[in-house]
Amino acid sequence: MQKLKVLSLPYLVWMFIFILVPIIMVAFFAFTNNEGALTMENISDVGQYANIFIRSIWLAIIATAICLVLSYPLAYILSRIDKHKQSTMLMIVMLPMWMNFLLRTYAWMTLLGNNGIINNLLELIGIGPLKLINTSGAVVLGMVYNYLPFMILPLYSVMEKIDKSVIEAANDLGCNSFKVLFKVIVPLSLPGIVSGITMVFVPAISTFIISRMLGGGSNLLIGDLIEMQFLGNAYNPHLGAAISLVLMAIILVIMTVMNQFSPDDQVLI
Amino acid sequence: MENIVSLKNLVVEFEDGERILKNISLDIKDKEFVTFLGPSGCGKTTTLRIIGGFLEPTSGDVYFDGKRINGVPPHKRNVNTVFQRYALFPHLNVYENIAFGLRIKKLSDKEIVRRVGEMLELVNLRGFEKRSVNRLSGGQQQRVAIARALVNHPKVLLLDEPLGALDLKLRKEMQTELRKIQQALELTFVYVTHDQEEALTMSDTVVVMNNGIIQQIGSPINIYNEPVNAFVADFIGESNIINGCMPEDCVVEFTGKRFKCVDKGFNPNETVDVVIRPEDVKVVPADKAKLTGIVESVVFKGVHYEIIVDGVDHKWIIHSTKAEPVGAMIGMDFDPFDIHIMKKTEE
Ligand SMILES: Nc1ncnc2c1ncn2[C@@H]1O[C@H](COP(=O)(O)OP(=O)(O)OP(=O)(O)O)[C@@H](O)[C@H]1O
Ligand SMILES: [Mg+2]
Numbered sequence: 001m002q003k004l005k006v007l008s009l010p011y012l013v014w015m016f017i018f019i020l021v022p023i024i025m026v027a028f029f030a031f032t033n034n035e036g037a038l039t040m041e042n043i044s045d046v047g048q049y050a051n052i053f054i055r056s057i058w059l060a061i062i063a064t065a066i067c068l069v070l071s072y073p074l075a076y077i078l079s080r081i082d083k084h085k086q087s088t089m090l091m092i093v094m095l096p097m098w099m100n101f102l103l104r105t106y107a108w109m110t111l112l113g114n115n116g117i118i119n120n121l122l123e124l125i126g127i128g129p130l131k132l133i134n135t136s137g138a139v140v141l142g143m144v145y146n147y148l149p150f151m152i153l154p155l156y157s158v159m160e161k162i163d164k165s166v167i168e169a170a171n172d173l174g175c176n177s178f179k180v181l182f183k184v185i186v187p188l189s190l191p192g193i194v195s196g197i198t199m200v201f202v203p204a205i206s207t208f209i210i211s212r213m214l215g216g217g218s219n220l221l222i223g224d225l226i227e228m229q230f231l232g233n234a235y236n237p238h239l240g241a242a243i244s245l246v247l248m249a250i251i252l253v254i255m256t257v258m259n260q261f262s263p264d265d266q267v268l269i
Numbered sequence: 270m271e272n273i274v275s276l277k278n279l280v281v282e283f284e285d286g287e288r289i290l291k292n293i294s295l296d297i298k299d300k301e302f303v304t305f306l307g308p309s310g311c312g313k314t315t316t317l318r319i320i321g322g323f324l325e326p327t328s329g330d331v332y333f334d335g336k337r338i339n340g341v342p343p344h345k346r347n348v349n350t351v352f353q354r355y356a357l358f359p360h361l362n363v364y365e366n367i368a369f370g371l372r373i374k375k376l377s378d379k380e381i382v383r384r385v386g387e388m389l390e391l392v393n394l395r396g397f398e399k400r401s402v403n404r405l406s407g408g409q410q411q412r413v414a415i416a417r418a419l420v421n422h423p424k425v426l427l428l429d430e431p432l433g434a435l436d437l438k439l440r441k442e443m444q445t446e447l448r449k450i451q452q453a454l455e456l457t458f459v460y461v462t463h464d465q466e467e468a469l470t471m472s473d474t475v476v477v478m479n480n481g482i483i484q485q486i487g488s489p490i491n492i493y494n495e496p497v498n499a500f501v502a503d504f505i506g507e508s509n510i511i512n513g514c515m516p517e518d519c520v521v522e523f524t525g526k527r528f529k530c531v532d533k534g535f536n537p538n539e540t541v542d543v544v545i546r547p548e549d550v551k552v553v554p555a556d557k558a559k560l561t562g563i564v565e566s567v568v569f570k571g572v573h574y575e576i577i578v579d580g581v582d583h584k585w586i587i588h589s590t591k592a593e594p595v596g597a598m599i600g601m602d603f604d605p606f607d608i609h610i611m612k613k614t615e616e
Contacts (some may be wrong), residue, residue, distance in 0.1 A: 166356050168351070168356065169352060169357075169417075170358075170369075172344070172348075173369050173370035174370055176342070179373065184360075239336040
């Protein structure tokens, strides 16, 4: 035991310097003004941006839901095919991740643009050009495209552990494929669903690059708002810190609710 | 009695072209307790999986109640399985695991409570209802697996080594219990084991398999007393198997000596397997015996001593209630009807 404590010391120091201290600093900024006096003003000012909060949460929910619907069957199929085929397929799924995030999003900018490939094609077949870029749809698309692997991987890793014989046992006891899905596979993959949702929802709700590049000026998200407070014309780190703090609280609440669905021995946060 | 399950010329080949089952044919009667007995890897589980619907034979037919059921999915067969590796649902507790099949069939809550309770009683797991199956011992898991299949009262229950993880005492108890249930509920049991004693004590019919081939089908007494070949004889009870030949009817020659026996109908001087059970070897004074040997080891086995005797061409295994001193020279003799003559199997 004593030895373990000594070994964990560097990690504790690390956590203190790079996790605890920054959080304290954010909280400090959020509750003070320029003169360094304690104030609640920053927090109450966040209320003005309720619409941006709602939009961010809404778009992140939609993107997460789409990711889940797309990933679930894929992860299941992936987990049931031959072991040696699985690794190849997984690599294909991961391939887009090897390309830089900015580059991937830029690519969508040109694809969706008013003179982009998609609109040119649509024009050819007589429906278009449509307004694709600078819409909330484009933002959701960007989120789904970028964060899809974060959903597939945790789902795949729990499903891969589901023993084939458990599925056979369910068949044996009278389940058709549909019932097997809802009585066995979904309950057993619940931890993967919860962690997949977490891993997509958290980056999606706080992104600012995707909304900036694909959403135009009319689809401002929380991430953009925070960035503006620190790097933009609106420079106000106190308000920025307050917004971050509220965002953190929102994520915490949502994750706590999510964890209620996870079995006791597999809590994620 | 009607045949409830019939297997006709089943052949199973896996992708690598290896033949796992080679032409298996078998009729299982309604309410019968049939046991597949054979060494590891001989195809017992494979045969069971075909009856359960989890594996399609490469060729051959499966009949259930007179109807051909090739291609019918498992959930549409009136058959339940106790899987060799339990395959319990890890997300459900003991109670819900057992209730699973009944819930799928949408039985009333009252009926479910009653039948699951009955099963819990039977497998001795009262008080474990709420326990997660991940926190059970191997033997407890095995009993949940038995209860989960049995609670559905299927016409045919397939049991794949269902008592393998239990200790001797519990195994004996469960053997008796299972046999009682099978008779009380009038179910057909298809049971797999590689424990010959279990097969002999529980079954109506024993099917001895080796290498994907049925060696013999018969009642336990029939299998024990009249094994058709050396493999069955050896598998059913450790035996002395010696090469011999039949110079004439009722005379067999082995280890250079001639003995009286009761078998006839072999070709003159046909080579045969001579099978003599360890308990049928009589120890006699060395100077009065045709066969002699040196006692190599003596092991106490509870009811009897197992004596290994080094004869000229053969190490004899003898079960006797009397120990012999190691290193002593002893004589061996046999009654004519204890010498079993078997045709050589071509392989
Ligand atoms: N899916 C498969 N692919 C290839 N070979 C298989 C497959 N399943 C089983 N086998 C082979 O088929 C043979 C028979 O297997 P089976 O499981 O029926 O044996 P068993 O008699 O039940 O043995 P045990 O007593 O060890 O359970 C074995 O040699 C096994 O390696
Ligand atoms: Mg087996």
